[in-house]
Amino acid sequence: MTIAGRLALVMSVSTLATPAVAGVWDNYIRPSESSWRHPSTTAPCPRIGTQNLSPLNEATILEVAAQICETMHDPRFAERVRAEPVWLANCRTGFRPGRRVTADEVLSQINPPQIEFSAVASDPNGAVAVTNLGYQGIAISTGRFTGWQSGVPVKQQAMVTTLAHEMTHLVPQSPGSRTSLFRDRNHVERPGPLPLCYNHLLVSYDIGRIVGDLWRIRQTELRQ
Numbered sequence: 001m002t003i004a005g006r007l008a009l010v011m012s013v014s015t016l017a018t019p020a021v022a023g024v025w026d027n028y029i030r031p032s033e034s035s036w037r038h039p040s041t042t043a044p045c046p047r048i049g050t051q052n053l054s055p056l057n058e059a060t061i062l063e064v065a066a067q068i069c070e071t072m073h074d075p076r077f078a079e080r081v082r083a084e085p086v087w088l089a090n091c092r093t094g095f096r097p098g099r100r101v102t103a104d105e106v107l108s109q110i111n112p113p114q115i116e117f118s119a120v121a122s123d124p125n126g127a128v129a130v131t132n133l134g135y136q137g138i139a140i141s142t143g144r145f146t147g148w149q150s151g152v153p154v155k156q157q158a159m160v161t162t163l164a165h166e167m168t169h170l171v172p173q174s175p176g177s178r179t180s181l182f183r184d185r186n187h188v189e190r191p192g193p194l195p196l197c198y199n200h201l202l203v204s205y206d207i208g209r210i211v212g213d214l215w216r217i218r219q220t221e222l223r224q
């Protein structure tokens, strides 16, 4: 292949919402029927493939997922989503805002969470976590797992926020697509107004933030 051809290939890969991150998926084991576990909750919640996890990390992902599902089942979650004036499904090049979506469109796609996935505890290059629709997998850094296991609320909240964020990427752009409907390439981190594509306008980041915030509030209530 010519250099131009290789470049075109690399660029086409890099436009996917779920780019291949070297190493994370190298030893990935695909789920078999016996791999699936149900998070222990009465709230609607997807099955999780835990075949790539240690027993401790399996227990962690199931517990975190159960608490995310319970948090999203709390009526205050939908209220908070509907209170946000702007939702963006994605960003465009140049950090410009992408497609606007309504709060109800967002909720209809992600709540209740129902897309099953397999989890991996691994450190993606340059990211805390990554979702790959080709593997139907979510890889989260080992630091997030140990953060949850530490029992320190702020570290546990970070794990909740990260997994809730990644779960939004599980929704495909169209049935069977390997491209996520809710993406975050070309985003800008710090808060601010339009016209830039700030995290707090993006479905992936703001759903993660809302779930994390509400999880923390519910934890405080549970301890009272």
Ligand SMILES: [Zn+2]
Pocket: 165, 166, 169, 183, 184, 204
């Ligand atoms: Zn993301």
